[in-house]
Amino acid sequence: MTRPAVLRDPRVLLFPARRAPHREGGDGTGIQGTTKGPMSGMTVLVVEDDFIVAYDMQMMLEEQGARVLGPAHSLAEAKAMLAKERPTVAVLDVNLNGEYVFPLADELRAKDVPFVFATAYADEDRLFPQAARGVPRLAKPVLPNVLIAQLMRLKP
Numbered sequence: 001m002t003r004p005a006v007l008r009d010p011r012v013l014l015f016p017a018r019r020a021p022h023r024e025g026g027d028g029t030g031i032q033g034t035t036k037g038p039m040s041g042m043t044v045l046v047v048e049d050d051f052i053v054a055y056d057m058q059m060m061l062e063e064q065g066a067r068v069l070g071p072a073h074s075l076a077e078a079k080a081m082l083a084k085e086r087p088t089v090a091v092l093d094v095n096l097n098g099e100y101v102f103p104l105a106d107e108l109r110a111k112d113v114p115f116v117f118a119t120a121y122a123d124e125d126r127l128f129p130q131a132a133r134g135v136p137r138l139a140k141p142v143l144p145n146v147l148i149a150q151l152m153r154l155k156p
Helices: 050-062 075-084 102-110 142-156
Strands: 044-047 065-074 088-090 115-119 135-137
Touching: 044 050, 044 075, 050 065, 050 142, 065 075, 075 088, 075 102, 088 102, 088 142, 115 142
Parallel strands: 044 065, 044 088, 088 115, 115 135
Antiparallel strands: none
16 A cells, blocks of 8 residues: 655645635736825835735725735745836735745845845844844735834835
8 A cells, every 4th residue: 555755634724825816807917996094106025925814915005005016935936026017115014935035135235126025034133134124124914004003104
């Protein structure tokens, strides 16, 4: 009898590795927010590997009038999106399935795109490179009003 290399615990629910659905279709790069709001005219790059968190963040930002670029669930996907379009601001999870987002933070800084970290590592200074230590950090779970206020402060 051949056994599979990895046995999955049937009690663990695995989420799909895909983007949150968009309200009006689209090409996976987000849509203009369907309502006018304080973030109208802003494009927000969302980099988050947790499907539920990414979906909630996308819906909340779109309800405030923002256009969401992403969500990107990996560093490679986020870099590809950044190569195609310059967002107004960005929200970055620090750990993307074991891959740190700091190289993307350097690219955003080089392009003068303000960003914030939304992370469970908000109080862990040793993890952050020196260049990233002055960047605003929001502790997960991020309250919607806190995220909106922080992004509005970063808006150029």
